[in-house]
Amino acid sequence: QKEVEQDPGPLSVPEGAIVSLNCTYSNSAFQYFMWYRQYSRKGPELLMYTYSSGNKEDGRFTAQVDKSSKYISLFIRDSQPSDSATYLCAIGGYSTLTFGKGTMLLVSP
Amino acid sequence: NAGVTQTPKFQVLKTGQSMTLQCAQDMNHNSMYWYRQDPGMGLRLIYYSASEGTTDKGEVPNGYNVSRLNKREFSLRLESAAPSQTSVYFCASSELYTGQGETQYFGPGTRLLVL
Numbered sequence: 001q002k003e004v005e006q007d008p009g010p011l012s013v014p015e016g017a018i019v020s021l022n023c024t025y026s027n028s029a030f031q032y033f034m035w036y037r038q039y040s041r042k043g044p045e046l047l048m049y050t051y052s053s054g055n056k057e058d059g060r061f062t063a064q065v066d067k068s069s070k071y072i073s074l075f076i077r078d079s080q081p082s083d084s085a086t087y088l089c090a091i092g093g094y095s096t097l098t099f100g101k102g103t104m105l106l107v108s109p
Numbered sequence: 110n111a112g113v114t115q116t117p118k119f120q121v122l123k124t125g126q127s128m129t130l131q132c133a134q135d136m137n138h139n140s141m142y143w144y145r146q147d148p149g150m151g152l153r154l155i156y157y158s159a160s161e162g163t164t165d166k167g168e169v170p171n172g173y174n175v176s177r178l179n180k181r182e183f184s185l186r187l188e189s190a191a192p193s194q195t196s197v198y199f200c201a202s203s204e205l206y207t208g209q210g211e212t213q214y215f216g217p218g219t220r221l222l223v224l
Contacts, residue, residue, distance in 0.1 A: 008149070032210040043113075043199055043215035044152070088152070092210005096142070096167065101151035 003027055004091055006100030015109050019076040023089035023100045026070065030093035033065050035074045038086045038102065047087075048074065079107045110135050113216035115200050121222045122190045130185040130219050132200030140206035141183035142167075142213060143175060145196040152199065158183055159206035190223045197221070 006023045013019055021035075032051045036044035048063040050056045056063045062075040072091075076083055084107050089100040113134045122128055134141065142157040144167075154167030158177040172194060174186045183202075187194055197220050201213040 030210070034212065036215075041218075043217045046212060046214065049212055090210075090213075095208060095210070096154055096157060096206075097210050097213060099152040101149065 003030075004089065004098050004100045006089055007103055008101055010104040010106050012106045012108065013079055015079060015081060015107055017079050017107070019079050019083070019105060019107075021074040021076075021087050021089075021103050021105070023072050023091070024070055025072070025091050025098075027093065028067075028070065030070075030091045030098075031067075032092040033063065033072050034090040034092075034097070035061075035063055036088045036090055036099075038088060040085070044088055076105075079105075081107050081109050083107050112136065113200055113202055113214055115198075115216040115219050117219060118217070119220045119222075121224065122187075123224050124191060126190050127186065127188050128190065128221075129187075130198055130200075130221075131182070132184065132216060133182045134200075134202040134214075134216075135181065136202060136204075136214065137180070138202040138204050138214075139180070140203045140211070141177065142201040142203070143173070143183070143185045144199045144201065145169065145194075146199060146218075147196050155185065155198075157206070187221075190221075192223045195221060195223045 035048040038044040060077045064073040086102040088102040143155040156175040200216040203211040
């Protein structure tokens, strides 16, 4: 079992939809959770960072962590075509960051 | 601030050739990292440098060497390139290496094709 699992997609939604992106992890030592956004042919950029269970909001983005289920989510409200990118979860706790493989999101106008 | 910069942006090599990928950061970060990203494999850590003067192997170090030239610069060297090293290479930096998962900031990447 991989330490971090993430559905590769692609996930296609219409503009304005609420998007839910998810990762599961296997090691309970993980305690730091990040989401990166990567546009095509660009480097990943940090989107959200949290270290506790619960929700963290930043504009249209909400990061949710459920440590009991080892499940993290990123919600995007009112999705825009400019949100079309690959979203990578990254988790840390006992070593360097472990990245998910990324979910490709396509938001159509 | 430029953040993390990488050169070159794109490179084509023949099998057996050598090359060095350059990375520099202007954020006064202590720690730097080299990743490769392949389709279906995600980001995999090659080497990292927790602080100036130290380097450590990551998940996929074979075929690579690194040099932490100073606090700003961290280079990745392929001594004898192989087609399996065709990939996109990302450099990243973080304020500190905690061993617990630190926020990292990435460069734009170098696309390497080995024929």
